[in-house]
Amino acid sequence: MSPFDQKKELILREIGETSEAQPDASPKGTIDVLCLPLINTINAHPDMVTTSLCLGRVSVFLEGIKQNSQIGAKGNEGRWLFVTHEPKELDDWHKLIDFSYNTEASIQENTRYILYKFEPLILHVKCRDLKTANLLFSTAMSCGFRETGIGSNNIVGIRILIKLDVPIGLLQDGKFVSLVSPEYLKTITVLSHERFKENFRKMDQLQSSITNMGVVKEDVVETKEQRRERKIREGMERREHVLKEKERKRIEKAAKEASETQN
Amino acid sequence: MSPFDQKKELILREIGETSEAQPDASPKGTIDVLCLPLINTINAHPDMVTTSLCLGRVSVFLEGIKQNSQIGAKGNEGRWLFVTHEPKELDDWHKLIDFSYNTEASIQENTRYILYKFEPLILHVKCRDLKTANLLFSTAMSCGFRETGIGSNNIVGIRILIKLDVPIGLLQDGKFVSLVSPEYLKTITVLSHERFKENFRKMDQLQSSITNMGVVKEDVVETKEQRRERKIREGMERREHVLKEKERKRIEKAAKEASETQN
Structure with a gap:
């Protein structure tokens, strides 16, 4: 068995075994059921295997304690106030955070901001050889995943720019202060729903292109x-x-x- | 002369000739003087040539007339209200746009939003061969350009996530309405300055790593x-x-x- 096939068998076994009792390395610990069709499509191809996948998400993050105006500091008490991969869990997210509203709150050099993000689908696919990686690269590019690129070991990172990256508030005396109005928070929620829709449309397009992708055999796509x-x-x-x-x-x-x- | 060397000579000649009288294909039409040290560093390497480069910028964009809630629609009267690559031109940008402020303005399905973006350094480098592309890939990754990837024809896309992507307003009866307060616009200006700083720090790091990168000679880096x-x-x-x-x-x-x- 080739090293690629060994690696693929191992990954498929792990995917099969992952459960709430036996979590994987992702923050959620299990594979989202929404991911499975795309994962299965990719893994059905003899020369590819998924190594990581995030379907897209909305997150609200409180930056950690920072020095020298670090951006989005993760460590040192940085923490998620809200995360969801599912549009239906998105509405009223801002009611779950105990905000006071002050659109004129003053900022300082080391202010810890609260960042609202929409992040699109991102996945990494290990390919058997460079020819397959090149084929997957052009397949993804032709679906509009313009930030796609091949990394080391024939791993293709498939990326698209559908983003929101909005500083919505800050931490003041241990309290969450929103720098924008509740109406604005509702507006970015609506815009996030639009982005989720576009994101899933792109995902479906990618999945159907990969289904029809064929196999590279002696430099010819089959x-x-x-x-x-x-x-x-x-x-x-x-x-x-x-x-x-x-x-x-x-x-x-x-x-x-x-x-x-x-x- | 190899096809790579021919291509490189052509690109270097174009770079040398570009001026306001003879613009290139970029929106600005000429190469920013700030880009030159990085471009020169890359092109001094015998196996690499820059094919595109944007140093990072702040832009304010009015979406075009849209159907089916298209996101960030470029065509159909979409237009830039402000663009700068230079931090020193950033302050007071919002005074250049004739905003009225209404943090409770109502939105509809086909509302044309005004989007404020910070976009970081992005560059594309054509390499002589895959070995050089792989070396440049790992050099960029080790500098924190985590979205880097190799595309077709040994072109490496070097990317990093330092972003702001904020819907700040909308078009209502032909007028620009801000959905956020003037103080908030000042806050995202401060945050953009921080991102510019981080962006240029990363650029310097990349430049110095590329300077020391060496040349691939028969599988060994020299x-x-x-x-x-x-x-x-x-x-x-x-x-x-x-x-x-x-x-x-x-x-x-x-x-x-x-x-x-x-x-």
């Missing part, structure tokens, strides 16, 4: 049908080869026996 | 010093070879003359 035909042809050739080998051995054996008899 | 030594060695070898050839031809000629004399 469709599913061509692959099927090749597999049948190769099977027949193998069968013929085995039969010929049997026949050759039979003749050799007979010749050897005849020669031994003469001696 | 430092500048090693390259210099190799070039000297190769030059001496070539010189020796030429001298030997001359000597060989001289002997051959003498032998031929001797043989002709004998005949």
